[in-house]
Amino acid sequence: xxxxxxxxxxxVTKSYTKGTTVLKPFDLVAQxxxxxxxxxxxxxxxxxxxxxxxxxxxxxxxxxLLGDRDITDAEPRQRKIAMVFQNYALYPHLTVRExxxxxxxxxxxxxxAITEKVAMVARQLRLEELLDRxxxxxxxxxxxxxxxxxxxxxxxxxxxxxxxxxxxxxxxRTHVRGEIRDLQRRLGTTMIYVTHDxxxxxxxxxxxxxxxxxxVQQIGPPQEIYARPANIFAAAFLGAAPPNFLAGRVINGRxxxxxxxxxxxDLPGECRxxxxxxxxxxxxxRPELLRAADxxxxxxxxxxxxxxxxEIVGNTQNVYFRTDTACADMTRLSALxxxxxxxxxxxxxxxSNTGDTVKLAIRPEDILFFDAEGQAIGTHxxxxx
Amino acid sequence: xxxxxxxxxxxxxxxHAVLMAGAVIMLTPFLWMELTSLKPPQxxxxxxxxxxxxxxxxxxxxxxxxxxxxxxxxxxxxxxxCGAIVILQILIAVPAAYALAxxxxxxxxxxxxLILVSLLVPIQVPSLFLYLGFARAGLLDSYASLVLPFIxxxxxxxxxxxxxxQFPQEVVEAxxxxxxxxxxIAWRIVLPSARPAIGAFAVFxxxxxxNDLYWPLVxxxxxxxxxxxxxxxxxxxxxxxxxxxxxxxxxTVISAPLIIAFLAAQKTFVRGLTSIR
Numbered sequence: 001x002x003x004x005x006x007x008x009x010x011x012v013t014k015s016y017t018k019g020t021t022v023l024k025p026f027d028l029v030a031q032x033x034x035x036x037x038x039x040x041x042x043x044x045x046x047x048x049x050x051x052x053x054x055x056x057x058x059x060x061x062x063x064x065l066l067g068d069r070d071i072t073d074a075e076p077r078q079r080k081i082a083m084v085f086q087n088y089a090l091y092p093h094l095t096v097r098e099x100x101x102x103x104x105x106x107x108x109x110x111x112x113a114i115t116e117k118v119a120m121v122a123r124q125l126r127l128e129e130l131l132d133r134x135x136x137x138x139x140x141x142x143x144x145x146x147x148x149x150x151x152x153x154x155x156x157x158x159x160x161x162x163x164x165x166x167x168x169x170x171x172x173r174t175h176v177r178g179e180i181r182d183l184q185r186r187l188g189t190t191m192i193y194v195t196h197d198x199x200x201x202x203x204x205x206x207x208x209x210x211x212x213x214x215x216v217q218q219i220g221p222p223q224e225i226y227a228r229p230a231n232i233f234a235a236a237f238l239g240a241a242p243p244n245f246l247a248g249r250v251i252n253g254r255x256x257x258x259x260x261x262x263x264x265x266d267l268p269g270e271c272r273x274x275x276x277x278x279x280x281x282x283x284x285x286r287p288e289l290l291r292a293a294d295x296x297x298x299x300x301x302x303x304x305x306x307x308x309x310x311e312i313v314g315n316t317q318n319v320y321f322r323t324d325t326a327c328a329d330m331t332r333l334s335a336l337x338x339x340x341x342x343x344x345x346x347x348x349x350x351x352s353n354t355g356d357t358v359k360l361a362i363r364p365e366d367i368l369f370f371d372a373e374g375q376a377i378g379t380h381x382x383x384x385x
Numbered sequence: 386x387x388x389x390x391x392x393x394x395x396x397x398x399x400x401h402a403v404l405m406a407g408a409v410i411m412l413t414p415f416l417w418m419e420l421t422s423l424k425p426p427q428x429x430x431x432x433x434x435x436x437x438x439x440x441x442x443x444x445x446x447x448x449x450x451x452x453x454x455x456x457x458x459x460x461x462x463x464x465x466x467c468g469a470i471v472i473l474q475i476l477i478a479v480p481a482a483y484a485l486a487x488x489x490x491x492x493x494x495x496x497x498x499l500i501l502v503s504l505l506v507p508i509q510v511p512s513l514f515l516y517l518g519f520a521r522a523g524l525l526d527s528y529a530s531l532v533l534p535f536i537x538x539x540x541x542x543x544x545x546x547x548x549x550x551q552f553p554q555e556v557v558e559a560x561x562x563x564x565x566x567x568x569x570i571a572w573r574i575v576l577p578s579a580r581p582a583i584g585a586f587a588v589f590x591x592x593x594x595x596n597d598l599y600w601p602l603v604x605x606x607x608x609x610x611x612x613x614x615x616x617x618x619x620x621x622x623x624x625x626x627x628x629x630x631x632x633x634x635x636x637t638v639i640s641a642p643l644i645i646a647f648l649a650a651q652k653t654f655v656r657g658l659t660s661i662r
Contacts, residue, residue: 051558054558054562055561055562056558056561056562075561076558076561076562077561077562077563077564077565077566079562081562082562083558083559083562085555085558085559086555087553087555089553089555089556089558089559090556091556091559091560091574092556092577092578093577093578102563103563103564106563106564106565107564150559150563154563
């Protein structure tokens with residue numbers, strides 16, 4: 001029942017004039033029915049990649065296969081791909097009904113069949129009341145549903161969604177996100193979803209592809225990237241807030257982090273071997289994995305800090321603090337992380353902590369280790385390709 | 386509060402006074418033409434300024450226009466020629482403008498530059514070559530010679546390209562994915578959004594070609610093929626040329642279709658013009 005259409009990209013590259021590379025050789029296999037989220041900051045090449053898959057732009061090199069067909073040089077109309085655009089791209093002078101029906105006329109369907117399909121899709125997406133309106137008379141959320149409807153009505157082999165939620169307000173975004181996921185599960189159609197929002201990536205994706213400057217940073221299920229990011233960029237990108245980064249020095253079978261120290265013997269085995277022989281390392285501490293070290297935390301890394309400010313979000317609070325072990329070279333770290341980082345650390349906690357100082361601990365196995373180039377140490381990263 | 390209201394009244398009165406002065410300046414010759422067309426010959430040359438005719442010569446003047454000239458034939462020629470020109474201009478300009486706005490191709494900038502340059506070339510420049518060409522082809526005194534030189538309008542291509550540029554690229558891309566061909570996208574998806582521009586252009590082009598005397602004068606000698614302004618010229622030559630009452634009646638007749646059309650479509654026309662950015 002579910003059509004089997006897997007998407008294969010082999011060494012796809014793209015550059016515009018003047019030798020600016022938009023996409024370095026890109027490989028991806030999206031299994032049939034899989035929902036892949038391409039995520040990265042603006043200008044990372046994710047939208048370009050989508051246009052290449054759709055055939056709206058020509059690739060410089062490489063190969064694209066959909067199902068058992070090589071569509072590298074196929075025209076967009078020959079591809080059986082439907083795309084939902086960021087601004088919805090509805091046909092402005094046509095009613096919702098005509099917007100839905102128009103693509104079907106190209107498929108040489110008879111009028112009764114078209115009417116029936118439009119009614120079915122309208123029911124699925126709750127558009128019945130809106131069928132006779134024009135796009136200019138619709139709200140953002142309604143336009144979004146029409147755009148989805150126009151995509152699914154053609155029963156394509158592949159869905160491409162380009163930041164479909166970015167024009168919606170926050171509450172609606174969460175709701176529509178859920179609807180898109182349900183729809184995709186129900187239809188079982190392979191979907192490539194582009195966003196710059198890491199929450200969308202985490203909640204929707206079977207697998208996430210993190211892109212930076214046209215280069216893949218990591219590919220894997222969101223939980224796996226969260227737990228074992230391939231580099232500082234991936235670590236900072238996926239997660240409510242970027243990890244706290246500290247500088248560490250490897251000396252005589254232990255790591256010194258400012259005043260604190262962590263013996264190798266407390267680390268997982270794979271980490272221990274990978275760390276041996278290095279000097280300078282970066283440690284990444286997820287704010288939500290820190291905990292108050294009131295009790296005895298024998299093997300944990302313990303930090304002492306002076307609280308500078310707090311913000312309360314529902315039942316959690318973000319406690320900002322500074323510590324003498326703070327990392328020195330924030331410029332370098334900011335460059336590696338692709339975002340602005342300060343030497344202020346964060347602790348995300350459900351505790352109603354009010355003190356001026358904090359004493360925090362983290363389990364050694366929760367610590368992320370990176371080398372001086374920002375690449376992960378000791379975590380054999382997930383399928384990076 | 387009161388001061389502001391007073392100053393806004395003054396501003397409004399001033400604005401309307403300026404507009405009315407402009408209207409008077411533009412309408413006076415026109416009104417003069419109408420009034421002259423209603424006067425008998427002896428009154429036109431009488432000394433002194435009489436605005437309203439003392440004796441009515443209208444019936445005779447208008448009667449002469451229709452009895453001494455094939456005026457209906459002139460009007461028909463005008464409708465055929467201008468209609469053909471405008472329709473062909475749009476048929477050619479829409480795909481051209483669409484390609485220049487929405488399809489990337491090598492040399493697009495050069496093509497567009499050439500079109501802009503051709504905007505600067507008036508019909509007088511190529512008219513000799515066009516005349517020789519039509520003469521060689523035996524097409525003088527034909528609708529073809531009146532219509533063909535104008536079917537490619539650089540202005541229409543330029544105007545529509547600017548409109549099409551504003552049309553969201555994503556909608557075009559969505560249509561491509563929906564299996565539409567480029568011609569269908571141009572005509573059925575993009576063009577409807579440029580309807581006001583098309584309307585405004587059609588009016589401009591219609592007026593320009595309806596009133597054009599230069600080109601019909603070059604290629605037409607047969608009164609059967611004359612457009613309305615050329616018909617008036619023939620009419621003047623046939624007669625002594627001093628019967629201004631009848632001439633003004635002819636001028637009134639040929640400008641009437643445009644005026645009636647404008648009054649009928651006034652609202653649409655103004656909307657079309659003001660929506661051009």
